[in-house]
Structure formats: structure tokens, C-alpha cells
Amino acid sequence: MTHPRPTTGAPAAGNQDSRPAPSRPQPTEGVPPTPLALTPPPTLHAHLTTHLAGAARAWLDQALEEAAANPGTHGPISVWELRLAEAGRRCGSEYADAARVLILHAARADTDAVTRVYFQGTGAERRAVLHALPHLVPGPDALPLIEDALRTNDTGLLAAAVGPYAARHLDPHQWRHAVLKCLFTGVSVSAVADLEGRARADAELARMLGDYAAERTAAGRPVPEDLYRVLALTESGSTPPPHGSAHPHGKES
Structure with missing residues (x-):
């Protein structure tokens, strides 16, 4: 399913976009x-x-x-x-x-x-x-802890909550809302375990992402680049492009 990308103020043809490319996340010191x-x-x-x-x-x-x-x-x-x-x-x-x-x-x-x-x-x-x-x-018995963390706006807890335990045990409805919560709060979708596998061909997630992008655009607010990275996965199941590379919808990020 292909969703048109809302206009986000791209520069006119022939003008170079002078905005700096998003920085790549750096590994946290002290952890592997x-x-x-x-x-x-x-x-x-x-x-x-x-x-x-x-x-x-x-x-x-x-x-x-x-x-x-x-x-x-x-x-x-x-x-x-x-x-x-x-x-x-x-x-x-x-x-x-x-x-x-x-x-x-x-x-x-x-x-x-x-x-x-x-x-x-x-x-x-x-x-x-x-x-x-x-x-x-090993089983889903600890899901209430994941669900509690996903109700917070603590970005550290959210990033930890969308790890492999959530990927294994959250049902599709909960998992989709966890992805949206990352977008709402600015948590990088790189924290979402098995993002490629679970997002692949997920038409409902694509619809939710499209609705969220439309809401942001209508309100004059920027649409997170991560949204388009996930949307590309729902459409093709391909690996999301790295920051700073050609955008799947044709715009340079």
C-alpha cells in the first residue's frame, strides 16, 4: 500500500537543502x-x-x-x-x-x-x-510491566520497553501503539526490536502512520523522519534507509 507523503516544506527544485542531516545515534558509553x-x-x-x-x-x-x-x-x-x-x-x-x-x-x-x-x-x-x-x-507473564512503561513519557523506559520481550509478546494492536508512542515522544525507532519483521506488510500500521502524518501536517508541525522509515517497511518489508540517505519517497533527508 502506498501513501502519499505530505508536503513538509521541501526546498524548491534547483535549491540545495541547507539543513544539516540528522545525526546518527552514538553508542552509549559503558555498554556493549x-x-x-x-x-x-x-x-x-x-x-x-x-x-x-x-x-x-x-x-x-x-x-x-x-x-x-x-x-x-x-x-x-x-x-x-x-x-x-x-x-x-x-x-x-x-x-x-x-x-x-x-x-x-x-x-x-x-x-x-x-x-x-x-x-x-x-x-x-x-x-x-x-x-x-x-x-x-520466557512467556508473556511480565507483559504488565511493558504495558506500564508504555503508558509513561519516560523515554528511557519507553526505549527499554520496546525491546525483544515486547517484540515477542505484545499483540499487534499493542505493538502498533508502541511504535506510535515512540514517534510521539521522539524515541528512535531503532530501539524497536524486530521492527522490520513485525512492520512488514502491516496495512493497519501503515494506515495509522498515514493518519498521524496527516494530522501533523494539517497542524503545521513537522513529520518525524522515523515515520517514513517505518512506513517504507509496511509497504515493502525492506530495511529502512539510514539517516542522511535518499528518502524512500524521493526526498533527501
Whole structure:
């Protein structure tokens, strides 16, 4: 299905568009290039072992040993939950998410445990839970956590929520709205796991994207470039073009 692209103020023929091309997203310092949710825990552990300073590395090793020895809940709060709260201070903010994912994995946190941590934790701890879900919960039982994150406007939670767990378990209606929520909030669609596979030939998603683009254009507001990247997938199933390359509808981005 082909949708006409609304006019977005393209320069007249013969005039060079002087607007700078959108910058490419840069990898976050302190985490491996592969997203946390897709990185096997042993690989993640090896990465942190290489990058953490001696004291932080020793703290993480001890925290993982404690979590493995005391899985689940012991008393009002488990020892590994305390370590989750300490991770930012002990490992630094750039490594804290990865450290928390490893602790959750070592503790063999089940659906009840991750649900408790998510709803009682800070935003950073909630984000780590979302990253850890594919490693911990094989079925859809933790979907309420994804659904909660998708109701927020916290871009960090949203980016973590549209990872591989959502790709596996959100139904088509929920998944389409998750993609739209990324567009609403400015979260890059590159965060959406299995975007190409799930968007391919999705006529309803194409309709929703077309409606959203028309609304933005009618209001005199710019249409996100990511919208057209996803729309191209619904039409052809092809890989979305990189930022700065020729636009699928003929305009240079």
C-alpha cells in the first residue's frame, strides 16, 4: 500500500537543502554495541570485567555471588535487591544498567520478583528490569510491566520497553501503539526490536502512520523522519534507509 507523503516544506527544485542531516545515534558509553536485552549475560559480564575499575569490579563480583547464593526473596527485601539500589553508586551511571541486568540474572528473578522490583524501584531499576526480561521470563507473564512503561513519557523506559520481550509478546494492536508512542515522544525507532519483521506488510500500521502524518501536517508541525522509515517497511518489508540517505519517497533527508 502506498501513501502519499505530505508536503513538509521541501526546498524548491534547483535549491540545495541547507539543513544539516540528522545525526546518527552514538553508542552509549559503558555498554556493549548490542542492546542489553540482546546481549548474553556471560558476554555482558566479560564486557564489564574489562571496563570496570578494580573496586567496582570486586563489588560486582561479590554482588553476583550473593545473588546466586540467595535467589528469590529472603525477608522483607532480598540482598540482591539492595545491590540493585547500589549499582549506580558502585559502578557508575554508565555501567549501572548492565550491572543490574547481571544481578537480576544471577538471582534468577522470576515474574513475581521482577514485578516487585519494577513497581518498588527507581526509574533506573525499572529500566534494568525491562532490559532483563528476555533473559528471565520466557512467556508473556511480565507483559504488565511493558504495558506500564508504555503508558509513561519516560523515554528511557519507553526505549527499554520496546525491546525483544515486547517484540515477542505484545499483540499487534499493542505493538502498533508502541511504535506510535515512540514517534510521539521522539524515541528512535531503532530501539524497536524486530521492527522490520513485525512492520512488514502491516496495512493497519501503515494506515495509522498515514493518519498521524496527516494530522501533523494539517497542524503545521513537522513529520518525524522515523515515520517514513517505518512506513517504507509496511509497504515493502525492506530495511529502512539510514539517516542522511535518499528518502524512500524521493526526498533527501
